[in-house]
Amino acid sequence: MLNKLLTLVLVREPSRVLLGLKKKGFGEGKWNGFGGKVEPGETILEGAKRELLEESGVVSNSLEEIGLLKFEFVGDPQILEVHVFTSNTFEGEIKESDGSTRIFLHFAEMRPQWFYTDKIPLHQMWADDKYWFPMFLKGSKFKGYFLFEGHEKIVKYQLDEVEKL
């Protein structure tokens, strides 16, 4: 299967969500949760925890999978399969990462910032987020498929709230 396994972690307090501004690479210039590739030999959950720690300095031991999103880009056979997690307990102090390798952690070019749930910068996020973020904020689980043309235009999509992923 050509699907590329990715994770996305949204750290959440009752009225705030932690997002990171991607300074380089895929999704550069967009605010997003913390995530990335699942490495060989690790589970999706382990990958999610690893990326969260690498990209934000946050250690979370209670991630809950809340969404499954598949992204296809016109002209590219590889489908991104993004497993979305939320975390409502965490420890560690939030660190900016500048891509330089630290002694302890390899940071992945993210600038973390808290956003109040009524001030999510959707216009500076991936175009699909405006569709499923409200489901995330109200605690629903969701499954979606988005066909992109380039990185900004959604050609078609399917999105459903689900009881179980």
Ligand SMILES: Nc1nc(SCCc2ccccc2)c2[nH]cnc2n1
């Ligand atoms: N919100 C959102 N996220 C992603 S990729 C998330 C996973 C990821 C992958 C690589 C680096 C960092 C994070 C998206 N792709 C297309 N629409 C999208 N929406």
